[in-house]
Each structure stands twice: as structure tokens, then as C-alpha cells.
Amino acid sequence: MPPTKTGHFGHALLKCLSVLQLCGVLACLPVAAAGESVKIGILAYRSKPQTLAQWQPLAVALKQALPDRDFAIETFDFDELALAVASRQVDFVLTNPGHYIQLSKRNGLSAPLATLALNDRDPERAIMAFGGVIFSRADDAGIDTILDLKGKTIAVTGIDSLSGYQLQAYEFQRGGGNLSQQAKLLQTGMPQDNVVDAVLNRRAEVGLVRTGVLEELAGEGKLDMRQIKIINRQPLPGYPHLLSTRLYPEWPFAAMPQTDENLARHVAAALFMLEENKAATRAIGIHGFGVPADYTAIADVLRDMRVPPYDVVPSFTLKDIWLRYQWPLLAALLIIGVFLLLTLNLLLVKRKLVVQRKLLLEQKQQLLDSETFLRTLIGTLPDLIWLKNADGVYLACNPRFEGFFGAEEQAIVGKTDYDFVDKASADSFRAHDMLAMQKDGPYLIEKWVTFADDGHKELLETLKIPMRDAAGQFIGVLGIGHDITERKQAEEKLSLAASVFTHAREGILITDVDGRIIDVNDTFTAITGYSREEALHRNPSMLKSDRQNKAFYAAMWADLKEKGEWSGELWNRRKNGQLYAEILTISAVRDAQGNTQHYVALFSDITPFKEYEQQLERIAHYDALTGLPNRILLADRLRLAMMQALRRGQKVAVVFLDLDGFKAVNDTFGHDMGDELLTALAGRMKQTLRESDTLARLGGDEFVAVLVDLPDTEACLPLLSRLLTAASQPVVYGESAMLVSASLGVSFYPQAEDIDADQLLRQADQAMYQAKMKGKNQYHLFEAD
Amino acid sequence: MTCLSGLALASGLPGCGGLSDRPVIVALNRWLGYEPLCLALREGWLDPGRVGLLETASATESMRALLDGRADGAALTLDETLKVRAAGLPVSVVMVCDISAGADMLVARAGIRRLSDLKGRTVGFEASALGALMLEEALRAAGLNKTDITPFSVSIDKHRQAWKHRQVDAVVTYEPVASQLLADGGIKLFDSGQVPNTIVDVLAMRSDVLDFSHARAVRHAVAAHFMAVNHLYRNPYDAAYRMAEHLGFSAAEVLPAFKGIILPDERDNYRLLGGAAPELLRSAGKLSRLMLENRLLAREDSLAALLNPDYLPKDF
Known part of the structure; x- marks a missing residue:
């Protein structure tokens, strides 16, 4: 609004004019022809009376231009004007551009008919632009730039005020801030004088007013310009007022929608012509009215500030969005599309993976089961199982093996033999492994090992074999240790038995239950002369000799069957027909059920023994020198003879024979010759006797003869004579001739009284002495006294 | 984004x-x-x-x-x-x-009312393509050719001077000199608006x-x-x-x-x-x-x- 010239004259004129106006109005009232007065609503940013006084000349001028209409000026503040417009109380509106746009949007004011033009410095020129001013007290050091407004108290007429708040706030916003949020607003209400007051009276630090106001107030004497300083001053030398913001087109003069078009046109024309009416323009203090300006710039400000009527967020239609953000949207859609595809792919893959996973889990379970089974298998096997790699490092082993090393598999895997056993053993293990690898095949060894867990020993038959995978790649050397201790012992037993069988000094013969030979040993062959092949499948009876009778064999078999064994001696026949004596033991071999499966016969050739026996017999019963029965045999023979004599009713003669002159021979010729003599005489004398008679040597030169089967005592006399003769013959030995004779004593049996052999011999002995007394070389018969 | x-x-x-x-x-x-x-x-x-x-x-x-x-x-x-x-x-x-679109113009002294009146006159212009172009177009519009006038090469900063000292009868000039010459009594006979683009x-x-x-x-x-x-x-x-x-x-x-x-x-x-x-x-x-x-x-x-x-x- 232009500065008003408030001189006396003006005041009075104004008063008159208003009175006239009033009269005019009153006068007009009863006269309906002229029509209602045209109301022009004007925003007052100074005091309303002041503004009214200022603009009265316009009404006058318009009346001059349009005589048949009356014009009335009415002044309002923002809200009052809005109300007036809304209720159609006014016909024309003159207000600030921002307010105009608001009202226009709400109530549909016309496009501006004209734009206010103020005087420039040179009154011939017009200014059709105005702006906002930011000021503070000159002594306030803390405020220099528009940014310093932050946090300060700012006096404004109201936030609806275009030049008294919005334009300045817009400038602040261009710097990136929000004045209403970042500063304290002190709303003073119209007129703008209040703002200046507030700042000067320290109620606020900063004040926002329209351009020109400060100059007006200074002109009115209400403000000392030195008291204040301008913030964000715009250096526009062409513009006559202090300025802190951009410039915008001056106030628009607009018609209401209901205003008659003709009237509007005439008024517009009158406004354009106003600048010719110097009186009017000078009175109002304006240059005139110019061609309506483009208020888009104001609309832009309001829009940017989001103040009414643009406080509603503009509906950004989809089309706008599309046009504005075409490329980013396309890119975004593309990315989303790709993303969706990837997600879809991911889902598909995921599903596939789930299936695969399930499959894999099943497989895994199968593998686990299989592994567990194998593990159990390997663990259950009584053999030691281990696996070493080419360097001898353990890759795996089973529980039995753990016992061997005395450690768990985990502790063994990764280590070598050298960590568990003595070096010698470890070396040998290693050597065997190498051999197995070289051979690339199974390698068998037997070794006694001591188990570390409990110290027991086992004989292990170890199989070492290189292990390869399905592709043929060498994995390691597999070792399997089989406990063969018992088997070995059994083998040894068997081996021993076989050895015994083969090498026994006894002949061994094995038959089946039916007596057929199924095996013989070498000794059998040596004894019997039959080879193994000749003996097999034959019966041992082939060895039979005649020495034993049937009863003997029957008894043998009976014993075998009953007791399961038999032992004794018998005479068999060799292959070459030679007889031999054997001592034989036969055992029956029974199975678990007790059934005889085999017979085993053990025999030894005792033929030499038998001879020896005979020899012993001989030595026991015969005189070594002469070969004649000795005392013991004599006793036996005598007893027999005595029994025989009794049985047969015959007589037995016992002859006690003593050689005469034997001692002299012994002394003359020596004992050896004496022995010869004895031997010769013994032979001769024996020859004189019968088969059944016995001649025995008692010892030295004493002999006894037992003559049997004598019918009577006289029957023995010839025998006695022969004996004497035989004894008295000379014995020539070498160049020596020896001569002796015999003295015989004879007793007979049986006698009238019982008599035993000893008594008989004593009697005979006595008789011999008789013979010797009588002169030797004779016999004497015992007479029982 | x-x-x-x-x-x-x-x-x-x-x-x-x-x-x-x-x-x-x-x-x-x-x-x-x-x-x-x-x-x-x-x-x-x-x-x-x-x-x-x-x-x-x-x-x-x-x-x-x-x-x-x-x-x-x-x-x-x-x-x-x-x-x-x-x-x-x-x-x-x-x-x-x-x-x-008009900022370049041919300004002639008062008295030369029509383009064709340029015949035999001294016409100043900047020795630039612009000047040459404007002159040519103006002459074409006048129905004259180069030989009908006396071309006078003068740079823009000297236009005012040349005008004052009557060295030229017309001059192909442009703003802001053009406005100045018009204010001095010149008449615009031809402008670039006639040869758009x-x-x-x-x-x-x-x-x-x-x-x-x-x-x-x-x-x-x-x-x-x-x-x-x-x-x-x-x-x-x-x-x-x-x-x-x-x-x-x-x-x-x-x-x-x-x-x-x-x-x-x-x-x-x-x-x-x-x-x-x-x-x-x-x-x-x-x-x-x-x-x-x-x-x-x-x-x-x-x-x-x-x-x-x-x-x-x-x-x-």
C-alpha cells in the first residue's frame, strides 16, 4: 500500500469526502434507479481507518468515471475480507496477491483486472513489484544473515500475511529451513505497525514487514531508521525500497464472480485511466493501475510453502508420477521384475532343494544305517581289523584291535605302530606292510602278540592286503588278524599225534568198527613186513599164527566188545612167515554217543624179549656151566616125579651123585679144566639116562638124578651102573686126560611113610656117604631104619 | 533409487x-x-x-x-x-x-521512409555475419542489391557516434543501441522479425x-x-x-x-x-x-x- 499523505488538508478533505460519500449513499438509498453502491473491499495492512482514508479518492475517481454508479470503499483484515468475499458482501477486491490467490481458489474471484502500480523514485515511473523486509534492532549483534533467524523470536502480523511473513519464510526455506519450526513466531495482528513496535520494544528480536512500511513509518516520524538494520538485504539498485526477499507483482484488483461484466469492464478501463487523474493518484499515493501481472510466481511460493490454498498436498496423480519419474520407475520396475524372477527362481530352487534335502537326508540315514551296520559288523567280528595308509599311519581300526593296542580308535588313528609297540615289532609290522604293498596282493604272517589291554597273548594269523577304492586308487594296507592260538594248539596236537603215529616204536593199527584196517604206521610194516597199501582194507587176522587157538581170539573179541580194551601177548606171523611174539593193546574209540567207531591196536615185537625170557628161564632153572637143571628145577621136577609116581603107581629113584677125586683134578689141572671135566661128565651121564629122567647139578661136583617110572627098586640098577661107568671114563681135553669116579646114593619114593622131597634128598645124600665109605665108585641104596 | x-x-x-x-x-x-x-x-x-x-x-x-x-x-x-x-x-x-525477433533492425534517418529509398545511401553495418545477413535481407526486402548502396563497416560501439556524425544514413544495429537511435529520431525500416530463426x-x-x-x-x-x-x-x-x-x-x-x-x-x-x-x-x-x-x-x-x-x- 502506498504511503499516505496525512496532512491537515488531506484529513479535512477526506472527512468531507467521507461525509459526501455517506450523503451520497443515503441520498441514493431511496432512489432505487441508481442501483446499490459498488463495494470495493480492500485489505488493510496499516490501520483500517488509515487505509480507508487513503483509498477514498478511488471511490471518487470511479464515480467520476462511472457517474451512474456509486462506489464505496470498505476495509478489512484478512479474515474479515475472506468472510466478506465468501458472503458476497463486496463486488471488487483489492488485496495482496497471496490472499487473492486464496480467495480466488475458494470463491472464484475473477482473473485480476489490473495490477496496482506504485510510484518509483521518479514518480513518472511505476513500480509494479513489492517484496518483504526482514529487520532487527541495529544493536542486536547476534543477527546478521537470514540463517541467524533460527531460534529467534520473530514478530509477524500473522502467518497468512504474504509480505509480512510468507515471502520471508520462503526466502528462509530456500536456505533449507522451515521458519515456523525453527523460530518462535510472535503474531501481532494487523496493522504492520505492531510488528515494528514489538521489535523496538524488545518483545521480539526480528520483525517481518512489507516493503515500504519502514519508509512510511520513518516518514511519519514513528521510526528512526538508525534503530534498525535490514537482514538479507537484496542489492537491487533499481528498486527504491529496502528489500529482503524477491520481488513479486503488486496487488491485483479483481472482480467478484457475481459482479456484472459490464461494470467490471468499465471499472477496469477506469482503473487503467486512473494515472491520468493526477489528483486522485496523488491523493491515494499510487502511480495508478497497470496491466494485470502474472501471479504464477506467487502461486509457486505458496505452493512451495504449503500454505493455503496449497496446504493440501497436491494430488499427484499416477500419470504425474509416471511422467516425472519415468525412468526411475522403469528402472525400479525392472529391478523389481528381476527381483521377482529371482525370488521365483529362489522359491523353485528352494522347493527343489527341499526335495533334494529330503532325499539326501534319506540317503544319509541309509548311509548311516549302512555304516552303523558295517561298523557293528566289523566290531562284532572276532578278528582284529585295521587299516593303515602307505606311510603306516593308522586310518581306522575295530574294537578288537583297540584291545591289542590298549587304546581307543580315536587315539590310534593318525598314529603309527611306533607309537604303541616296541621298535622291533613296529619294524616288523612295517616290513610286512611293505611286502604286502609290493606284492600288491595278500600276504599272510603268523605272529605271537601280547594284548596291551589285559596282557594275554594270542597267536595271530595276520592277512595284510592292499586296499583300493572303486576307482582303483590305493587307500592303504588292510590288516586282518585272526586268533589261531587254539587252532595252532590243535594243529600242534594233531601234528604231534601224527608224529607219534608215524614215529612210534610200537606198531599202530587202526581199524574201522568192522575190523577193516584203515591205517597203519611204519613200525607196523617193520614188524609185520606188510606195507601200508598191502594192509589197508584187510583184517588183522591175516597176521594170525597157530600158536593161539580160536578160544583165545574169541575171548579177545569178547573183552573188546565188553570193556572196550584188551591187552596181552600173542604170537603172530610176519609176511615172510616168520613167527614173532607181540605184546598187544587194543582200544575201542567211541564217538560222543558211545558208539565204537574205530579200534586202535598198539603192539610191540617182543620176540627178543621172549628169547630173553627163555634165557632167563634157563638161567633161573639150569646150571650155567653144564646146562643141567639146577637145584630149583630139580625141586620142581622131583615134585612132579613124585606126583606122577603116585598117580601112576610107579616108583621114583632119587640119586645123589658126588664125583670122587674131583678136588685133586681141580688142583692139578686148574679150575678151567675142572669145569671142562664137569661139563663132559654131565653130558655123558645125561646120555645114560632116559628122556624122562632128570639129571641136575646141585653145585660143585654134586649131582642129583631123578629116575622116574620105575616099576620097582631093582629097575634102576642098570641105570646106576651106566652112571658109574660114564663118570669113570677119562676125559681128554687137549693134551690132558682126567680121570674121576662117582659115588651114588639112592632113595626111593614112595616109602612106607610120607616123605617129602627134602627128606628124599637127605636120604639120598646119606646113602651117598655110605657109598663113599665103602670105597667110592659105587652106589648104595638107602635103607630106612 | x-x-x-x-x-x-x-x-x-x-x-x-x-x-x-x-x-x-x-x-x-x-x-x-x-x-x-x-x-x-x-x-x-x-x-x-x-x-x-x-x-x-x-x-x-x-x-x-x-x-x-x-x-x-x-x-x-x-x-x-x-x-x-x-x-x-x-x-x-x-x-x-x-x-x-526484432532486436536487430535497420534504423534509418528521418526522411528515409521506405526501404527502397536506401538506394544510393550509405548504410552502416557491423562487419559480421549478422550485419551482412541483416543488410542482405534488408536489401532483398528493399529490392536492391549491394551495389545500390554504399556499405559502411562500423562496429556496434561506434554506431551512435557514426549516427551523430552523419557518417551513415542508415545502420544495421541492435539493442540497446537500436532503441537509442530510435529515440534519436531514427525510423525502423527493417528488423530481424522479418527473417525469423x-x-x-x-x-x-x-x-x-x-x-x-x-x-x-x-x-x-x-x-x-x-x-x-x-x-x-x-x-x-x-x-x-x-x-x-x-x-x-x-x-x-x-x-x-x-x-x-x-x-x-x-x-x-x-x-x-x-x-x-x-x-x-x-x-x-x-x-x-x-x-x-x-x-x-x-x-x-x-x-x-x-x-x-x-x-x-x-x-x-
């Missing part, structure tokens, strides 16, 4: 930081059509770190700066651009700053600067120009006051002065520079032929890669 798409599509949206973006220097003399760039610099729409403005005294100096390498681009008339190309420096037009001022950039690392800077310069033009249209009063001092006019003179030129907006630029048959190409061809005839060019310009619309804003 914007950044991403910007990067992906190289739409040159600001604030994304470039891979070693390099600044460019534009030489420009004082002229109405180039004023938007200066306004942009003063108002902060043009970042001096990205685009440096090298103010020169005349278009000739701008051309020299371009040829020397002191500038990467220059605001020149179309004919000046062709001259630079003929001098061996390949340049391309990235933007049309303004189109003369011929006298064109452009922003020409060296071809080797139109690469990836300078692209953002060039686009920034172009965008800043349009921002200033936009402000001029939307808030002419504010723009006028802000341009007044630099132009050397009073604020009231600014807007009337702009009436003689058209400042083509983004859409207009696309029409002039882009598409299958850019409008400017026709004018350039005509200009090239004319310059060849007037021995201002050694040979006709092939017009290859003369126009480059790629640096115009994509969103407007």
Missing part, C-alpha cells in the same frame, strides 16, 4: 556425485540473450565450481578465448559458431540462447569437451540457463530488477528490451536442435551459404555434428 537410475541412465540428475566430473568454462560477452546465464550465476542456480563464466568484451574475444583454449565453450551467434568451425576447431551447438545466439561447446567427464557440467550450464529464463517468465519484475545492473539498463528498460528477442524454452530447443530435421539446420545451411558468398567462410560448412541436443534437460 533416483541416484541409481540416474547413474544407470546417465540422466544427469544432480546430487549424485560423478566420477571425476570436470568443470567447463564458458566465454560470453554482454548481451540480453546471454544474461540468463549471468543471472543464474548471481542467484546461485549456476555453480561456479562446475561452470565458470568468462566475461568478454565482445563476441570476437569470446571466439578467441575458445580458439585459444581458455574457454571450453562460448555464447556466440550461429555465424560466429560456423566461423570457429571453419577455423579448424570443431564445436557443437548444445543450446539456443535466444532468437532475434535466422539470427540465433547459441551456446557452442568444443567437441572434445562433450565427453563423459564434462557432460554433467555442460548439462548444468544449460539447465541453469533455463532456470533463469523460467524465472524471467514467471517473475519478470524480480528478474528485471536483478538483471538491470549487469546489463546496464534501468529496471524499467529491461523488460522492453527483452521484447525483441525470443528466449526458447526446453521444448523449443528440442525442436530447434533435435529430431530428424532440426529447424536450426536449415538456418545454418542458409547462413553458411551466405557467409561463403560474402567471403566470411572459406568453404561451406558440412554441418556435420553441428547440433547436439543431448545436453538439454530431460525433465521440464
